[in-house]
Amino acid sequence: MHGRIGLVLLVAVAAAVWVLPSYYTGLLTQIGLYALVTIGLNLFMGYAGQVSLGQAAFFGIGAYASAALAVKLHVTPWAGMLAGALLAAFVAYVLSFVALRLRENLLALATLALGIVINVVFNQWEFIGGSSGFKDIPGFTLGAYTFDQRAYAVLAWALLVLGLWFAGNLVRSSFGRSLVAISAGELGAQALGVDAERLKRQTFVLSAVYAGVAGAVYASQQSYIDPSSFDFLLSVNFVLMSVIGGIRSLSGAVVGAAAVVALKQMLQATVPLVLPGARGDFQSFFFGIILIAMLIYLPRGITGRFAEARRA
Amino acid sequence: MMASVWQYILAGVVVGAIYALIAAGFVLIYQVTGLINFAQGEFAMIGAMTAASLAGAGMPTLAAAGIAVVAAAVTGALCYLLAIRPARAATGVTLIFITLGLDVALRGLGLFVWGTNPLSLNAFSGGTAVTIFGGVLPPQALWVLLTDVLVFGALYLFFRHTYTGTAVRAAVANPPIASTFGIPLRTFAFWSFVVAAAIGGLGGVVIAPITSATFDMGLTFGLAGFVAAVLGGLESLPGALVGGFVLGIIVKVAGGLLSTGWEDGVGFFILVLVLVLRPQGLLGRAVRRA
Amino acid sequence: MTAPAANPSVTATLEVAGVTVRFGGVVAVDDVSFVARTGEVLGVMGPNGAGKTTLFNVISGVQRPTAGSVSLAGTALTGRSVENVAALGVTRTFQTPVMFWGLTVRESIEVALAAREFGATYPPAPHRELVPCGIGAAQRRRAETALRDTADAILTRAGIAATADRLTESLAFGEERLLELARALAVEPTVLLLDEPLSGLNPDEIGAVIASIRAAREDGVAVLLVEHAVGELLAVADRVVVLDHGRKIAEGAPQAVATDPLVIDAYIGDELDAPAGSSFDGAQDDND
Known part of the structure; x- marks a missing residue:
């Protein structure tokens, strides 16, 4: 079902990029990549x-891997995307042995x-540009064609679909059911023969792959990255997207990112119209408030709300 | 070489004292409410920025400092009343996200109110720097250390020598049963936010003359305070004190020997090590609770 | 169907009226009614799964009944929070003792005493706090000494005075039981619910608990006692209520209940080492 809705969206995006100003096309790309993460x-x-x-951080690793390969070794971003994901x-995978032994508060x-x-x-690592990052990251190409903003939007949404x-497919499989069993209670899931440790690791790695792929496309699309593009606030933004859309929902990811x-x-x-002096990441104030309000009043997110309404 | 390491250690003691204060706030809230307050560092930011801006407007430093601590405490009270209490039915992860939202919102608020420029605050007193074995401590460092003595001393007296302190410890040990002895858990949760915020604000105020104050200082201080709290076992105020100093010294020595850019990295690397290898903290006993 | 329990001339302290608890399709407590009066020990008997602990949960406010009500001297308890019920004078202990880790034994008693002192309002007025410094220090030190003496007297009566300065997490199981009981008595409850206070204790400790129960009765507490050790229960109880599969099947004097055929039926397979009485004395109550 998600696949079919996705295809419709992809067609819509592919059509929209021909009429939208390129600024909005860029936003569409951003939505696609963030939704993927x-x-x-x-x-x-x-x-x-x-x-x-x-x-x-995984978004950043994907971006840096692809950018470093492209800038230093002139590797095509297509391969860079694969390398970023890997x-x-x-x-x-390595961090999972450290992090996934912890729960809730400590895992956070x-x-x-x-x-x-x-x-x-x-x-700090000067080889990958240190605090100034990478400039002039090569773009994606297909034969002689170099991607423009429209192509990036289509690429991002194709990857998203x-x-x-x-x-x-994953969440409908037995893998997905086991995941839900883990979230309901690890001990109970283990009693049912679910290898919670392994499943959590696989899911963590998979989430990193999604972020890595998105990061690699982001690097080429922006053609410029530095460490501040992948800071703590971006992680908070991803959490916000997840919560707004509905944390246990896949289409919610798209809604949240958008x-x-x-x-x-x-x-x-x-x-700036109201407060002329405001600049920098002042949005974070509103993002914080919205995050709190969502969690108090709409803890299952926008899509969760719709699902409830449908059932009622 | 040795001399500069000694100087790094002294610098570490000073920031460590602040980390200890912020860690104490973490521990208070964690003990009483069971939640990790990611916004803890922002109380230090509110304290530092309020004091610096008021002093900058001509108010005497100590008066500005007092108002700043009150401002931080009020912020803590509002955080509890507006964000935590309405969501008290929520589960662990939701509450984590809510305090994360608080952190981001308060930082944004700081940016709105004070802008991006760093503000400076005069030292609380003049006087000459103290020299200890060739290492130098500025006069403000003594204020920082004095603050630690007073805050931790007051906390010790409260928890060991008052009815209410004993009641709080009972509430920490077993909330539902404590409530049957008339111990008001929600009132204590509220006050844990107020006191933690006041202590954090005080930390921000006393360190501001040394580091200057910026709207985004909360994240660094908050996370460092967090590492210190985890080092101390997350459930112990003496642990928070020791954890603060240990972290401060490690971070400053490592930063001094490598480069200051690595300071955060070293701190969090230690956090991860402790979480994995010794989750009960450096001083903690193995956890008895199931 | 009349029983002394229904005699209106005696002040009824705790009244359980038609309490029913259903968990889904399972009826854990089925239309149970009885009265517990001040200054008596009411034994609550029944085989495993009879609904005794569920009944305690209903009385103490942990569990809301599906039907029926509980009241204390005319004041409804049903629907109130656990804290509220406790504040009205209903205190309980648990099958597994619940300790305040991090507090010493004496501090555990002091918490309970403070609940009585302040009428459950924290923080108390500053002059009641025990900060041993500042203005009026002498007065406060006297208050502290008085509180300490009260706590120590309670611990001595409970037979655990030697543990006063130990942390509660270091106590042996029997000491935990004794402390939990002493802590419950320190709030001077009107009604005391004891959930198997004798299990896991050695004979000396059993003697101490029974002495405490009797002392509480003398002080006018209504004690409700759930206990698997039927012999001890029948020895200490003034009256007994018997539950089986959630229903009350008997109520009356211990020796009468012990010989009730319905009760013996319910306990088939369980040894009923009660003093064998030979006659019914009319106190026995049919289940209706």
């Missing part, structure tokens, strides 16, 4: 019942800390 996050947080406050997966802390440590590495389709990107645009357009 959020799908992974929802699998890990919503379905497996875990928590990650460091997802921006590296993010590898890092997640550990993932947050790991996210920041990885950001410090981005900042693929990601939705895969995740949709809502956050749209919100950011609205705030950037309106807040």
